[in-house]
Amino acid sequence: MFVAVVAFVLGSALAKKVYNVVLTFIIKAINMNPIISTLKEHNVSDEQIASIFQELTENPLQAMTTISQLGIPQEKLQPLIMSVMANPGLIQQAVEELGLDFSKVEAAKQKLDQAKGN
Numbered sequence: 001m002f003v004a005v006v007a008f009v010l011g012s013a014l015a016k017k018v019y020n021v022v023l024t025f026i027i028k029a030i031n032m033n034p035i036i037s038t039l040k041e042h043n044v045s046d047e048q049i050a051s052i053f054q055e056l057t058e059n060p061l062q063a064m065t066t067i068s069q070l071g072i073p074q075e076k077l078q079p080l081i082m083s084v085m086a087n088p089g090l091i092q093q094a095v096e097e098l099g100l101d102f103s104k105v106e107a108a109k110q111k112l113d114q115a116k117g118n
Contacts, residue, residue, distance in 0.1 A: 033094040038080050042072045050098055056091070057104035061115075 032040075039049050048070075056063040068077070084090050095102045 033090060033097050034083060035080060035090055035094045036097060038072065038076060039070070042070065042076070044070055050100070053095055053098050053100055057095070057100060057107075060109070060111075 036049060039052070044052075052063055052066055055066060091105060092102050095105055
């Protein structure tokens with residue numbers, strides 16, 4: 001709010017830019033996918049997050065191992081897993097938010113299902 005007041009009182013182009021950046025950040029944080037949000041909450045970098053989801057598209061079992069090694073407390077990880085199980089669309093949402101190809105996730109899921117069947 002302070003930045004907004006400064007931007008409009010001073011009329012500064014820089015202050016307005018700062019206001020827009022802060023506002024965009026807040027909007028993204030509010031709408032952030034809960035998977036990505038939980039990872040960020042535990043200081044997982046954007047690069048690591050993208051890598052995890054890339055790994056998820058290639059080898060879901062390895063991605064789960066990687067996630068379990070991030071040091072996220074079980075009491076935070078368990079509800080996240082439950083929400084993903086209740087709403088599998090969260091994975092698609094996260095993949096799209098990261099700009100990855102969801103068709104690769106579907107192919108990895110089929111590969112995982114085949115591995116479970118063998």
